[in-house]
Amino acid sequence: YNASGKTVMPGLMDNHYHYWSPFDGTGLLAHGITEIRDPGAAISMSMNFKEAIALGLLDGPDIYNCGPLIDGQNGYHPYVDVELDKPEAAAPLVRALKAQGVDALKVYFMLNPDVLRAVVKEAQAVGLPVIGHIGVRTGWREAMDAGISGFNHIRLWHDLLPLDQQPQGNNENLDASKNVIARMQANWSNID
Numbered sequence: 001y002n003a004s005g006k007t008v009m010p011g012l013m014d015n016h017y018h019y020w021s022p023f024d025g026t027g028l029l030a031h032g033i034t035e036i037r038d039p040g041a042a043i044s045m046s047m048n049f050k051e052a053i054a055l056g057l058l059d060g061p062d063i064y065n066c067g068p069l070i071d072g073q074n075g076y077h078p079y080v081d082v083e084l085d086k087p088e089a090a091a092p093l094v095r096a097l098k099a100q101g102v103d104a105l106k107v108y109f110m111l112n113p114d115v116l117r118a119v120v121k122e123a124q125a126v127g128l129p130v131i132g133h134i135g136v137r138t139g140w141r142e143a144m145d146a147g148i149s150g151f152n153h154i155r156l157w158h159d160l161l162p163l164d165q166q167p168q169g170n171n172e173n174l175d176a177s178k179n180v181i182a183r184m185q186a187n188w189s190n191i192d
Contacts, residue, residue, distance in 0.1 A: 025060020
């Protein structure tokens with residue numbers, strides 16, 4: 001291939017792509033995306049897509065997957081989450097996900113701080129990074145103190161809003177038609 005006058009660059013990585021359709025791969029590749037991190041999908045779906053691509057049965061980027069979202073009770077994504085409310089349940093779940101081949105774990109925003117700490121502790125023991133979409137029940141500082149590897153999205157309530165203005169996740173719903181604060185978003189004008 002004569003590349004004179006052209007620019008060659010490495011493939012791109014999309015660090016946050018929910019790979020929920022087997023037909024997405026062709027479009028991703030066409031845009032130069034050769035790797036993705038899937039931060040939350042049903043374990044069977046994400047592992048099937050990853051294996052099909054590796055075997056050449058499906059066109060698509062290499063997938064680093066997190067498996068299901070690890071959330072607290074009444075999680076928002078019932079098709080792609082696992083709900084934990086006790087710290088002692090964290091270690092068996094983390095080990096089971098590791099055994100199924102996940103590359104990382106993703107904790108979600110209804111997870112209590114003590115459960116998040118237990119997930120991170122076990123994940124570190126088995127060599128899995130933990131990323132998070134947190135903020136309702138656990139703040140950034142708490143998550144960083146627990147050893148979380150990274151964050152997804154911005155939910156800063158515990159760290160930047162007065163307590164009386166923070167969604168607490170109790171009897172609150174993420175559906176904008178049922179919740180005054182759509183998707184439990186804070187009023188950004190109140191954030192210091």
